[in-house]
Amino acid sequence: MVRLKNRYVLCVVRGGDLALRALSPSAVHKTLSHTLQAQHGVYGQARCLIGMTVFYVNMKTGVVIVRVRKDSLSLLSSALPFVSNVGYPPNRVPCHLQTLHVGGSIRSCQKFLIEYHRKTLQSQLAACVTNEERQRVRAAITSTCFSIGPDKDVDADLDLGSD
Known part of the structure; x- marks a missing residue:
């Protein structure tokens, strides 16, 4: 039996109080999905989204933990610097994600x-x-x-x- 290995990406949302209020697991997931599609196309988006979940979101401090499969880590890591806003289209808030740590x-x-x-x-x-x-x-x-x-x-x- 083969074990799937995951990596956990610890990020901080930088962008002020408005960006922190717009944080939710679904908003972060949708933002990452759109960014992955813009950077890597539909194939890269689908490959990364198969095992990706937003594991933890703290609206007070802006800490986000995203779980992704080990083989898709490079796709997510290369797309994170291109995140320019968080939230759903009517309430999009400009911000960016700063990666602090990648752990097993x-x-x-x-x-x-x-x-x-x-x-x-x-x-x-x-x-x-x-x-x-x-x-x-x-x-x-x-x-x-x-x-x-x-x-x-x-x-x-x-x-x-x-x-």
């Missing part, structure tokens, strides 16, 4: 995401003016870093101590 498992993407947020947390908190803003930033990042195991504490992983 969800767990590797989770670990990378926790480490990424740990590195960027200090700069984001320094930009906050009030304590209320700091709490919103912490809540958004904590919601993104879902726990890896049943005994893991995300706040302890991020080391979100007091300011």
